Amino acid sequence: MNSLDLYSIIEHHLDFSEEIGELYGFYKEFTKENNIKSLIDIGCGQGEFLLSLDKSISTFGIDLSNEQIKVCQEKGLNVKAIDIADVDTKYAMATAVFDVLNYLDTPPLKLFIENTAKVLEKDGYFLFDINTLYGFEDIAQGSLNIDLKDEFIAIDAIFEDSKLFTTINYFKNIQDSYTREKNTITQYYHSKDRIKKLLNKSNFKVESIIDFHLHDEQIADKYIFIAKKM
Numbered sequence: 001m002n003s004l005d006l007y008s009i010i011e012h013h014l015d016f017s018e019e020i021g022e023l024y025g026f027y028k029e030f031t032k033e034n035n036i037k038s039l040i041d042i043g044c045g046q047g048e049f050l051l052s053l054d055k056s057i058s059t060f061g062i063d064l065s066n067e068q069i070k071v072c073q074e075k076g077l078n079v080k081a082i083d084i085a086d087v088d089t090k091y092a093m094a095t096a097v098f099d100v101l102n103y104l105d106t107p108p109l110k111l112f113i114e115n116t117a118k119v120l121e122k123d124g125y126f127l128f129d130i131n132t133l134y135g136f137e138d139i140a141q142g143s144l145n146i147d148l149k150d151e152f153i154a155i156d157a158i159f160e161d162s163k164l165f166t167t168i169n170y171f172k173n174i175q176d177s178y179t180r181e182k183n184t185i186t187q188y189y190h191s192k193d194r195i196k197k198l199l200n201k202s203n204f205k206v207e208s209i210i211d212f213h214l215h216d217e218q219i220a221d222k223y224i225f226i227a228k229k230m
Contacts, residue, residue, distance in 0.1 A: 001181050001183065002065075002183065003168070003183040003184065003185045004063075004064055004065035004067075004068070004185075005065050005066065005067040005068075006168055006170060006181050006183045007065075007168065007185060008045075008046070008065050008067040008068045008071070009067065009170065009181075010146075010153050010168065010170055011045070011046065012046075013146050013148070013151075013153060014146075019214045019215070020048070020049075020097075020098060022212075022214060023097055023098060023129060023212075023214075023222075023224075024048070024049050024052050024097070026210075026212070026224060027049065027095055027097060027127055028052060028053060028054075030125075030127060030226070031053060031054065031057060031093065032054070034093075034125065036057055036092050036093045036125070037056075037057060037058060037092055038057065038058040038059075038091045038092045038093070039053065039057050039058070039059050039060075039091055039092065039093045039094070039095065040059075040060045040061070040062065040087065040089075040091045040093075040094050040095070040119060041059065041060070041061045041062070041094075041095050041096075041097065042062055042084055042094060042095065042096045042100060042116065043062075043063055043064075043096055043097070043098075043100035043103075044061030044062060044063050044068070044072060044077075044079055045063060045065075045068050045098075046068055046071040046072060046075075047061060047068075047071065047072035047075050047077045047079065049095070049097050050072070050077050050079075051075060051077070059077070059078060060078050060079070060080075060087075060089070060091070061077055061078065061079040061080075062079065062080055062081070062082050062083070062084065062087065063079070063081060064081065064083065065081070066081045068081075069081040083115075084112060084115045084116055084119065085111075085115045087115075087119045089119065090119055090120060090121045090124070091119060091120060091121065091124060092120075092121055092124050092125070093120075093124060093125045093126070093127065094116050094119060094120055094124070094125070094126045094127070095126075095127050095128065096116075096126075096127075096128035096129075097128070097129065098129065099129060099130055099131050099187065099222070100128065101128055101130050101190065101195070102130055102131050102164075102187040102188055102189070102190065103185075103186075103187055103188075104188065105188050106188070106190070106194070106198075109188075109190070109198060110198050110201070113198050113199060113201075113202045113204070114202045116202075117202040117203055117204060117229055120229045121229070122229060122230075123228060123229060123230075124228070124229045125226065125227070125228055125229075126199075126204060126225075126227045126228075126229065127224065127225065127226055127227075128224070128225055129212060129222045129223065129224045129225070130190055130195065130222065130223055130225070131164075131187070131189065131221065131222060132219075132220050132221055132222060132223060133189060133191075134216075134219050134220070134221055135215075135220075135221035135222055136159045136164050136187075136189050137159055138216075138219075138221075139215050139216075139221050140157055140159065140164050140166075140187075141157050141158060141159045141164070142156075142157055143155065143156045143157070150172060150173040151170070151171065151172050151173070152170075152171040152178075153168070153169070153170055153171075154168075154169040155167070155168055155169075159189075162188065162189040163186055163187065163188055163189070164186070164187040164188075164189075165184055165185075165186055166184065166185045166186075166187070167182070167183075167184045168181075168182065168183055168184070168185070169181075169182050170182070192209055192223060195225060196209075199225070199227050203229060203230050204227040204228065204229055204230065205227065205228050205230050206225060206226070206227050207226045207227065207228055208225075208226040209223050209224070209225055209226075210223065210224040210225075210226070211223065212224050
């Protein structure tokens with residue numbers, strides 16, 4: 001089982017609802033203020049952000065996890081398990097919510113941003129958030145164990161060399177015998193300047209970079225980028 005599909009199995013056991021809700025609120029408010037009519041959500045996960053949007057917006061979601069897409073389809077969402085490079089429709093806005101870009105190292109991130117520009121209309125918006133260095137070093141690192149009736153989840157996250165390595169061990173009791181799935185997810189730290197340069201090279205103008213506080217009122221653990229295709 002690949003790391004994305006494994007994460008999709010355990011995601012509903014992780015208590016991120018409050019943090020995700022705060023992020024959704026920011027993105028949703030932006031769509032209202034800018035009268036967005038069409039939107040593509042890249043890395044749509046289980047579709048909760050798409051479900052939260054106003055029904056007047058024409059939406060499409062993509063994700064590389066087949067398991068996540070199956071969940072979205074069960075909710076009646078317009079989604080596909082495809083790469084951004086394979087999208088052939090243009091939208092007024094693209095979103096990548098909850099550190100999607102941190103899953104890409106610099107070379108694939110450059111291509112990702114280029115392909116995102118291709119699916120946007122002129123003057124279309126690209127909104128996304130990334131983890132700050134503080135978010136990686138002081139928030140994301142650590143261990144978590146979740147002991148459920150027939151499941152046990154062990155998560156260990158270590159940040160080193162500008163990378164966060166999150167190892168997931170998932171045990172499930174099936175007829176008094178435990179099965180085990182294990183995989184490691186890697187995330188990459190990107191500075192604001194690096195992201196700005198990549199956006200500029202793909203004909204985006206960075207309109208704003210917002211300090212976002214999910215876990216600490218004093219120090220931002222996320223940056224939200226608002227970029228516009230020129």
